[in-house]
Amino acid sequence: MISRRFFLSSAATATFAGLVRPGFAAPSTTVFDGATILDGQSGELRRNWRLVVSGEAIAAIGPAASVQAPPGAQVVTLDGATVLPGIVSDHVHLGAYHGTTSGPAAQNVDVILQQLALYTDFGVTTVASMGTNSAIVYELRRRIRNGDLRGADFLVADRGIGVPKGAPPVTVGADQLDRPETVDQAREAVRSAVSRGADVIKLWLDDFQGAKLVKMAPEIYSAVIEEAHRNNKQVVAHIYYLEDAKALLRAGADVLGHGVRDQRVDAEFMALMQERGAWYIPTLGVDEAFYRFAEAPNTLDDPFVRKALHPDLVAQFQTSAWRDQQLGNPALPQWKAGLQHNLANTKLLFEQGLNVGFGTDSGAMPLRVPGYGEHRELELLVQAGLTPLQAIRLATEKGAAAMKLHDRGVLLAGKRADFLIVDGDPSQSVSVLRQIRGVWAGGRRVSSA
Ligand SMILES: [Zn+2]
Incomplete structure (x- = not known):
């Protein structure tokens, strides 16, 4: 049994398919490391970035060297998978x-x-x-x-x-x-x-x-x-x-x-x-x-x-x-x-x-x-x-x-944590978006495929 308390009180690491389960567990703080991210500011893909999700929102996003992982957060290692807005x-x-x-x-x-x-x-x-x-x-x-x-x-x-x-x-x-x-x-x-x-x-x-x-x-x-x-x-x-x-x-x-x-x-x-x-x-x-x-x-x-x-x-x-x-x-x-x-x-x-x-x-x-x-x-x-x-x-x-939804659509600090994680380089082909590892909405993992 993995409780919310466990995530909050100890530095847990998990592979994506491992400890993180789809469902309706209360959102906590999760760090996604080693990600290629579609940057909401430049519109370009950035490699080896870090994404910090806290509650329903993106708390921080940027190069791994400049974004701190909050102590006690759950860490998900993405090994180069790409994070795109939902x-x-x-x-x-x-x-x-x-x-x-x-x-x-x-x-x-x-x-x-x-x-x-x-x-x-x-x-x-x-x-x-x-x-x-x-x-x-x-x-x-x-x-x-x-x-x-x-x-x-x-x-x-x-x-x-x-x-x-x-x-x-x-x-x-x-x-x-x-x-x-x-x-x-x-x-x-x-x-x-x-x-x-x-x-x-x-x-x-x-x-x-x-x-x-x-x-x-x-x-x-x-x-x-x-x-x-x-x-x-x-x-x-x-x-x-x-x-x-x-x-x-x-x-x-x-x-x-x-x-x-x-x-x-x-x-x-x-x-x-x-x-x-x-x-x-x-x-x-x-x-x-x-x-x-x-x-x-x-x-x-x-x-x-x-x-x-x-x-x-x-x-x-x-x-x-x-x-x-x-x-x-x-x-x-x-x-x-x-x-x-x-x-x-x-x-x-x-x-x-x-x-x-x-x-x-x-x-x-x-x-x-x-x-x-x-x-x-x-x-x-x-x-x-x-x-x-x-x-x-x-x-x-x-x-x-x-639709005047200013709280989503880009991966930036303060926006809703709505994103999908896919395998591959989407700048080469939109078919990469079919290789879905998981989908997150409002800070919760809502789909595993
Ligand atoms: Zn219609």
């Missing part, structure tokens, strides 16, 4: 489906907890759920923050603001989505979401490639944005088209929840982004997810991917009927063109120094897989032309900044 995913959905089935039945505590634990196991320590949540999430959030339950910390957009007979094209419970018909109803929906505990307000402006005949009217989204700002909440907007994105930026939207996918962005759009200091969450994998597992079925052979998939989903992906259906879908060329625009636009905005965050839309439907989706997004960012470290900084530092 991934922050700015666009997910919690409890939208279970197995292969979408719908209101999935909006329950067990399903949501399974998803939150999955994110944790994949090194995603914070997620922002962008709508279609009922009020059950608030008690869960409280218990996760208390350390009573295991899972990623999360922000919520509450129900989200959709359109009668329009976006989003989902079937959910009456307490999972608002579809206001008037400006007054829209304002009331925002106020109710805020009173329940929403962190941000989400709205949808899209016709889903003509599948919906009506889009949100300008007076509705303008009212939503104004009411949200009056309550000090950011507005995250689902978009697809460049012109909608511009209209929303002019109306004051703070975050675009997807990349522009109908065409290349132009100078006017970039000027609006700059002027508003707005954030852009590309979600590169959002269209690719429709055909990824059909086009590359060998993806399923990867144990890392399999760990994220419900057995029913694997069975579905392995049927040729399902693969033929996805690859024969008339929308396939548009999904592929959407990805190409998204890749090019993301690279351009990044090069222009505009605010690019990180998100996936994972959990919105069975094809968008929580945990795996975030690692695929990192690969797609590299495909867009970012270096591995640039992609990782989007997924950590920028992901946190987009």
